[in-house]
Structures are given as C-alpha cells and as structure tokens.
Amino acid sequence: NSPLSGKHLMITAGPTREAIDPVRYLSNHSSGKMGYALAQAALALGAKVTLVSGPVTLSAPRGCQLIKVSSAQQMQDAVMQHVQACDVFIGCAAVADFRVAEQAEQKLKKQQDEDEMILRLVKNPDILASVAALENPPFTLGFAAETQNVADYAKGKLARKRLNMIAANDVSDHKIGFNSEHNALTLFWNGGELALPVNDKLTLAHQLLGVVAQQLEK
Numbered sequence: 417n418s419p420l421s422g423k424h425l426m427i428t429a430g431p432t433r434e435a436i437d438p439v440r441y442l443s444n445h446s447s448g449k450m451g452y453a454l455a456q457a458a459l460a461l462g463a464k465v466t467l468v469s470g471p472v473t474l475s476a477p478r479g480c481q482l483i484k485v486s487s488a489q490q491m492q493d494a495v496m497q498h499v500q501a502c503d504v505f506i507g508c509a510a511v512a513d514f515r516v517a518e519q520a521e522q523k524l525k526k527q528q529d530e531d532e533m534i535l536r537l538v539k540n541p542d543i544l545a546s547v548a549a550l551e552n553p554p555f556t557l558g559f560a561a562e563t564q565n566v567a568d569y570a571k572g573k574l575a576r577k578r579l580n581m582i583a584a585n586d587v588s589d590h591k592i593g594f595n596s597e598h599n600a601l602t603l604f605w606n607g608g609e610l611a612l613p614v615n616d617k618l619t620l621a622h623q624l625l626g627v628v629a630q631q632l633e634k
C-alpha cells in the first residue's frame with residue numbers, strides 16, 4: 417500500500433506572468449522543476465495529482481491532471497475551482513507578488529520626449545493563504561525562498577499563513593534552488609523540523625512527501 421494512495425494532491429508550480437500590455441509581462445526566474453518533481457513523486461507514491469502550472473518548458477509527468485495558467489489571478493481561479501476535492505495542497509509556484517494595475521489593451525508606445533515611465537502595481541491574492549483559510553482546508557504546505565534568516569522567516573510564514581508545513585530553502589546559495597537540478601530544504605511544522613540536505617529535486621520531493629504522508633496519518 418503506497419503512502420499516498422487514495423489521496424488527491426494539488427500542486428502549483430512555475431512562475432506567473434503579469435501582463436503589461438499585449439506583448440509584455442512581468443515575471444520571475446522560476447523553472448517549475450521543484451513543483452514538477454513533486455507531481456512526479458506524488459504519482460509514484462500512489463496519489464492522484466492536479467498540477468496547476470504557470471508557463472514553463474517542462475512536460476507534465478504522465479498521469480497527472482495538468483491545468484495551465486498564466487497570471488496569478490488565473491492560478492487562483494483554477495486552484496479555488498478544484499481544491500475542495502483535495503487532501504493536500506502544495507504551493508510551489510513563484511507567484512508574482514504584484515500585477516500591473518491597468519493592463520493596456522494596445523501595445524504601449526515610447527514617448528519621444530519622456531525618458532522614464534511609471535507602472536502602477538497592485539498586490540496579487542495570496543493563493544496559499546486563501547487555501548489555508550478555507551473552512552475545511554486540505555493539508556497545506558508552502559515554500560519559503562529566502563536569502564537570510566531562513567528559519568525565522570519560514571516559521572513566520574508558517575504561522576501567518578496558517579499552514580500545516582513549510583519547506584524553506586536558501587536561494588542566496590546559487591548552487592541550489594531556482595533553475596538548478598538540486599535543492600536543499602528545511603521543513604518546519606508545528607512541533608517539529610527536519611533538514612533535507614542537498615539532493616536532486618526528485619529525491620527531495622520523495623523525502624518531503626514521505627514527511628507529509630506521516631503528518632497526514634496523525
């Protein structure tokens with residue numbers, strides 16, 4: 417009997433794109449590799465997997481339900497539409513914190529007499545926190561990518577977003593994290609923590625989901 421058999425996991429992955437006009441956007445360097453590794457590991461552990469993915473160049477593991485989105489708002493809509501049926505929600509996407517306040521309908525043109533332009537940004541919804549705030553939330557796991565005070569910031573997020581678990585990584589270490597094949601994580605939950613040293617992302621995904629499965633049993 418596989419540790420996650422009968423469980424339905426939803427995983428968000430990749431970056432989001434926030435349109436400025438029909439040809440330009442704001443985004444970030446997330447590759448989606450950690451989220452896709454989690455989807456692959458969850459399938460191998462017997463789970464049903466819904467992968468809500470921003471634009472990435474990876475192909476989805478065979479057997480998962482893939483929902484492709486572009487913006488944070490689209491990701492939020494897709495998550496909220498399907499998450500009620502899930503036992504576990506893992507927010508692995510690097511959601512853009514802000515979107516452009518007013519998307520231009522036509523391509524913005526350079527003004528010959530102006531050397532600067534100002535874009536007004538507004539805050540995007542926090543998808544992970546909205547899932548955790550549902551009346552009957554699934555087991556929620558978030559990621560915290562930090563460059564300093566990793567443990568303190570991660571524990572702060574665990575409490576503030578009311579999560580069951582958080583996986584923290586140090587993105588100032590350029591050998592691991594974003595776009596890398598490798599990562600290292602420290603897991604924090606209420607009453608426990610566990611360091612998962614540098615490894616390839618698929619191995620880490622298996623280790624992480626092993627801990628999630630243990631916590632689900634409790």
Ligand code: C5P
Nearest residue numbers: 507508509511540541542543544558559
């Ligand atoms: O607050 P911060 O962006 O560092 O939190 C990171 C965690 O929250 C990640 O798990 C990320 O997927 C999730 N998140 C989200 N929606 C946002 C911002 C972050 O789901 N708008």
